[in-house]
Amino acid sequence: MGQKGDKFLRDSALNLLVAGRDSMSAGLSWFFWLVATHPSVESKILEEMKGSFASKEADWRSVLGMNEVSKLVYLHAAICESLRLFPPVPYLHVCAINPDILPSGHRINPNTKLYYSLYAMGRMEETWGEDCLEFKPERWISEEGGIKHIPSYKFIAFSTGPRSCLGKETTMIEMKMVATAVLWNYQIKVVESHSVSPNVSVVLHMEHGLKVRLTKRFV
Numbered sequence: 330m331g332q333k334g335d336k337f338l339r340d341s342a343l344n345l346l347v348a349g350r351d352s353m354s355a356g357l358s359w360f361f362w363l364v365a366t367h368p369s370v371e372s373k374i375l376e377e378m379k380g381s382f383a384s385k386e387a388d389w390r391s392v393l394g395m396n397e398v399s400k401l402v403y404l405h406a407a408i409c410e411s412l413r414l415f416p417p418v419p420y421l422h423v424c425a426i427n428p429d430i431l432p433s434g435h436r437i438n439p440n441t442k443l444y445y446s447l448y449a450m451g452r453m454e455e456t457w458g459e460d461c462l463e464f465k466p467e468r469w470i471s472e473e474g475g476i477k478h479i480p481s482y483k484f485i486a487f488s489t490g491p492r493s494c495l496g497k498e499t500t501m502i503e504m505k506m507v508a509t510a511v512l513w514n515y516q517i518k519v520v521e522s523h524s525v526s527p528n529v530s531v532v533l534h535m536e537h538g539l540k541v542r543l544t545k546r547f548v
């Protein structure tokens with residue numbers, strides 16, 4: 330491969346590493362915080378894991394394959410719900426090349442920069458209903474017990490359209506694997522006096538990080 334090809338490969342690899350590092354760690358922190366503060370969700374996640382892994386005699390690591398975690402519907406729902414309420418990329422901007430008119434009727438001139446909040450879009454009552462501020466994985470589960478398809482222009486955490494996140498599937502698999510490895514082995518309790526709030530930045534980190542105590546589970 331020539332120099333150009335090498336540079337392309339190097340840049341692509343770096344892009345994938347950078348794009349998925351902070352977003353993933355912020356996403357996991359919010360997910361663990363929500364699970365730790367919603368014991369009924371934690372119990373349902375564990376119940377589902379026990380049901381799914383019960384037949385496996387071996388060590389829990391052997392149930393961490395892609396196929397195994399893809400069976401965990403409730404866990405998938407809980408991760409989507411966490412990304413809805415705390416999208417690791419909280420706002421984005423686009424810039425118009427040509428004049429345009431938005432569906433709202435607003436006129437846009439060339440070079441107009443448009444900022445929009447993924448954080449606000451995940452919490453709008455007219456989109457998500459009266460319980461929009463509640464952490465409810467159930468809203469992602471269909472009557473048949475599968476994952477409800479929610480279009481990307483509504484569940485906007487990975488953006489939508491041709492420049493949406495290339496790592497969406499990877500993210501869901503990785504988050505499920507990390508969540509399984511941690512929750513199967515440990516109970517998470519947030520340190521009592523620790524205050525948790527979002528830090529308004531390019532990535533939605535926690536202002537003071539997440540301080541927790543881990544207790545080993547005996548499963």
Ligand code: HEM
Pocket residue numbers: 344345346348349350352353356416417418421486487488491492493494495496497499500
């Ligand atoms: C919780 C985890 C993640 C979230 C919330 C997330 C979110 C997003 C968002 C909102 C965008 C659009 C950015 C923009 O329009 O400027 C994006 C783009 C992108 N993401 Fe992710 N991402 C995550 C993880 C990952 C991972 C793990 C990878 C790689 C394996 C990845 C690769 C990319 C790439 C390459 C783009 C640019 C796509 C393009 O411009 O065509 N992301 N992501």
